[in-house]
Amino acid sequence: MLVPMRCILETTETHDYAAGAFNVNAVCQAEAAVRIHEIFHAPAILQGADLANGFMGGRTDFMNATLEDKRKGAKNIADAVKRIAQDSPIPIALHLDHGRDFDSVKAAIDAGYTSVMIDGSSLPLEENIELTREVVKYAHERGVTVEGELGVLAGVEDHVFSLSSTYTRPLDGLRFFKDTGVDALAISYGTMHGASKGRNAVLRKEIAIAIKELLRHEGITGFLVSHGSSTVPKYIVDEIDDLGGRLDEAHGIPLDQLKAVSHMGIAKINVDTDIRLAVTRNVRLLFTRNPKLKEDMHLAPVWKLMDANPKAFDPRVYLAAVMDTVMYGTIPSESVRMLTDAIRDGVMEGIGRLLVEFDQVGKARFVQPATLDEMAERYRKAGI
Numbered sequence: 154m155l156v157p158m159r160c161i162l163e164t165t166e167t168h169d170y171a172a173g174a175f176n177v178n179a180v181c182q183a184e185a186a187v188r189i190h191e192i193f194h195a196p197a198i199l200q201g202a203d204l205a206n207g208f209m210g211g212r213t214d215f216m217n218a219t220l221e222d223k224r225k226g227a228k229n230i231a232d233a234v235k236r237i238a239q240d241s242p243i244p245i246a247l248h249l250d251h252g253r254d255f256d257s258v259k260a261a262i263d264a265g266y267t268s269v270m271i272d273g274s275s276l277p278l279e280e281n282i283e284l285t286r287e288v289v290k291y292a293h294e295r296g297v298t299v300e301g302e303l304g305v306l307a308g309v310e311d312h313v314f315s316l317s318s319t320y321t322r323p324l325d326g327l328r329f330f331k332d333t334g335v336d337a338l339a340i341s342y343g344t345m346h347g348a349s350k351g352r353n354a355v356l357r358k359e360i361a362i363a364i365k366e367l368l369r370h371e372g373i374t375g376f377l378v379s380h381g382s383s384t385v386p387k388y389i390v391d392e393i394d395d396l397g398g399r400l401d402e403a404h405g406i407p408l409d410q411l412k413a414v415s416h417m418g419i420a421k422i423n424v425d426t427d428i429r430l431a432v433t434r435n436v437r438l439l440f441t442r443n444p445k446l447k448e449d450m451h452l453a454p455v456w457k458l459m460d461a462n463p464k465a466f467d468p469r470v471y472l473a474a475v476m477d478t479v480m481y482g483t484i485p486s487e488s489v490r491m492l493t494d495a496i497r498d499g500v501m502e503g504i505g506r507l508l509v510e511f512d513q514v515g516k517a518r519f520v521q522p523a524t525l526d527e528m529a530e531r532y533r534k535a536g537i
């Protein structure tokens with residue numbers, strides 16, 4: 154069933170775990186992501202990033218996606234997730250990752266997302282609070298969960314880019330929750346966006362502990378989010394390179410540190426790169442094992458893009474050649490079925506091991522599901 158993300162976040166606190174939140178950019182990825190959560194009886198948070206919605210709207214040059222593209226894409230992914238969620242026994246939240254402005258957020262909510270992020274972290278604090286408060290008002294009236302961001306993460310993620318980090322100040326974090334009424338907050342505490350997080354990433358877990366302590370002191374229930382938290386498994390990077398890719402300097406966040414912070418106040422851990430890597434390795438492997446597919450009517454354009462971009466590990470680069478499959482899940486041939494099977498297996502591998510590591514296995518039954526209307530009523534009564 155589809156639920157507001159807050160329903161899932163609340164159980165991370167009562168049952169001491171962190172929920173992985175995983176980005177999906179195609180219908181078959183959403184199906185596979187839900188399937189692996191079902192297998193592990195885990196609650197699922199699926200994320201569509203702002204510009205990824207442009208891609209799902211048919212915009213292969215998604216960096217230039219317009220609001221109209223994003224509206225169309227948000228609806229494509231939301232329709233698919235709603236359909237999948239209908240028959241699923243586990244709670245599923247659909248969350249907008251890095252919403253850049255009020256219009257993008259509104260497009261996602263109108264399409265059926267049950268949670269949104271508004272990323273005002275590049276703005277001065279007061280403006281960030283103002284924008285986030287405006288989004289919270291619109292979203293909470295509709296029962297939709299809101300995540301904000303405070304502090305700056307280094308690295309690249311679609312249109313989000315910064316050379317260096319500015320760690321979140323705990324007192325600002327408290328104020329942000331108080332002044333905006335936001336449900337969740339992405340903090341900067343040592344993680345980075347992208348596949349090269351440096352050789353020795355160290356998480357400043359004291360920042361998460363301090364904000365949670367301040368919130369407790371004030372009687373506020375707020376959840377902290379760890380962005381840029383892919384682990385970048387070395388075995389997959391090496392396999393991609395063995396299969397003709399050229400990924401250098403790919404280093405993730407050490408898994409033991411993520412596991413530690415999952416018990417220290419981090420409620421949600423965002424992972425995108427791990428899935429992209431596993432999918433890319435599988436698609437390369439598919440072409441290596443079945444060289445004839447390189448000339449296949451449907452898959453030749455995929456191979457051409459992949460071969461021309463050995464450094465690329467973002468599936469959007471080569472899946473741009475099969476947009477009907479991406480956007481609507483269309484399977485026109487057996488060869489495309491082989492491609493989507495390879496993608497699914499990659500998604501399940503990337504997510505499955507983290508569900509186990511983050512202690513998310515078996516937690517679905519603790520989630521108290523609520524409809525958006527019921528959640529809107531809860532916010533109204535609480536005055537937020």
Ligand SMILES: [Zn+2]
Pocket residue numbers: 251310346380381423
């Ligand atoms: Zn992020």
